[in-house]
Amino acid sequence: MAVYTDVSEDQLKSFLTEYDVGTLLSCKGIAEGVENSNFLLKTTTGFYILTLYEKRVAAADLPFFLGLMDHLSQNGLSCPLPIPRLDGESLGELAGRPAAMVSFLDGAWLRKPQAIHCREVGRAMAEMHVAGADFQIRRENALTVGNWRPLWDGSRTRADEVQPGLRAEIDQALSDLELHWPQGLPEGVIHADLFPDNVFFIEDSLSGLIDFYFACNDFLAYDVAICLNAWCFEPDGAFNLTKGMALIDGYQSVRPLSAAEAEALPVLSRGAALRFFLTRLHDWLTTPEGALVVKKDPLEYLRKLRFHRQIGSSVEYGLRRKDMVS
Numbered sequence: 001m002a003v004y005t006d007v008s009e010d011q012l013k014s015f016l017t018e019y020d021v022g023t024l025l026s027c028k029g030i031a032e033g034v035e036n037s038n039f040l041l042k043t044t045t046g047f048y049i050l051t052l053y054e055k056r057v058a059a060a061d062l063p064f065f066l067g068l069m070d071h072l073s074q075n076g077l078s079c080p081l082p083i084p085r086l087d088g089e090s091l092g093e094l095a096g097r098p099a100a101m102v103s104f105l106d107g108a109w110l111r112k113p114q115a116i117h118c119r120e121v122g123r124a125m126a127e128m129h130v131a132g133a134d135f136q137i138r139r140e141n142a143l144t145v146g147n148w149r150p151l152w153d154g155s156r157t158r159a160d161e162v163q164p165g166l167r168a169e170i171d172q173a174l175s176d177l178e179l180h181w182p183q184g185l186p187e188g189v190i191h192a193d194l195f196p197d198n199v200f201f202i203e204d205s206l207s208g209l210i211d212f213y214f215a216c217n218d219f220l221a222y223d224v225a226i227c228l229n230a231w232c233f234e235p236d237g238a239f240n241l242t243k244g245m246a247l248i249d250g251y252q253s254v255r256p257l258s259a260a261e262a263e264a265l266p267v268l269s270r271g272a273a274l275r276f277f278l279t280r281l282h283d284w285l286t287t288p289e290g291a292l293v294v295k296k297d298p299l300e301y302l303r304k305l306r307f308h309r310q311i312g313s314s315v316e317y318g319l320r321r322k323d324m325v326s
């Protein structure tokens with residue numbers, strides 16, 4: 001459930017006078033999502049998404065997120081386009097929160113993506129990487145290798161409550177990643193949370209990407225690793241090589257991976273698994289019972305981390321052998 005802040009009709013109507021979007025016809029809270037409060041607005045000119053940014057999104061980062069969506073849309077990527085206010089700004093304030101409106105994207109996310117969808121998401125991610133190359137604002141990744149230890153320290157003493165032995169296992173996995181994290185790979189703007197619920201499809205065609213609120217500058221291939229984890233495992237925990245191959249082929253049809261990126265996929269995939277394990281574990285341990293937010297299972301990502309630990313080469317993710325040499 002993600003409507004944390006209530007908005008009265010009067011507040012909303014007064015907010016909309018700052019925009020050239022016609023007259024309000026209806027406003028519905030959107031239950032999905034966990035970070036922000038989202039509303040679907042219908043006005044005499046069409047549908048819009050209104051987002052009130054809650055505390056987990058730093059106000060200082062909003063110009064990056066909104067500027068990025070604007071930049072990517074202008075460069076041909078299908079993603080929400082921030083609607084400018086009459087004063088030319090994208091960001092306003094509503095009910096005491098920073099707030100913005102973006103265009104509505106048609107489509108729906110897939111509960112059971114297949115290999116053809118993985119290919120599409122790989123391609124769209126590479127298009128995003130290319131379109132973001134000349135975006136001028138920078139945002140460091142607040143959830144990369146250097147940030148994992150403080151995050152882990154907040155959960156570490158209680159980890160064995162979730163699964164006996166977890167503390168020692170993650171201690172070891174984290175130290176190993178800190179030691180072996182790659183350096184010097186090609187960097188750029190990454191989405192960093194391109195899970196199935198952030199990719200819309202109409203029939204089998206990808207219609208757009210949403211939710212850029214973890215986007216940042218980091219290794220481009222790290223985004224590929226995040227997607228391998230999010231798209232290519234089956235509910236029983238098995239890695240689906242056909243999906244991995246489709247995702248990587250889709251990506252490389254737009255932006256071929258360098259040999260160094262290809263070689264780094266196993267360590268990047270371990271890191272991506274640990275990153276989502278750690279945020280999920282934190283939420284698991286700190287979200288009060290009875291809260292309306294659905295907690296995501298950290299152990300799903302522990303299983304993915306274990307899978308990547310026994311990977312010998314990126315060929316096991318579906319990378320073709322010819323792409324492993326420069």
Ligand SMILES: Nc1ncnc2c1ncn2[C@@H]1O[C@H](COP(=O)(O)OP(=O)(O)OP(=O)(O)O)[C@@H](O)[C@H]1O
Nearest residue numbers: 030032033034035036038049080103104105210211
């Ligand atoms: N531009 C859009 N067009 C259509 N629907 C949208 C759009 N943006 C958001 N939505 C709807 O709102 C829901 C929540 O959006 P979003 O995922 O951005 O929420 P969030 O709370 O910021 O994110 P999350 O919890 O996934 O990090 C989406 O699942 C989708 O149904």
Ligand SMILES: N[C@@H](CCO)C(=O)O
Nearest residue numbers: 193195276279280296
């Ligand atoms: N995609 C994240 C949630 C935050 O967007 C996860 O599955 O843990």
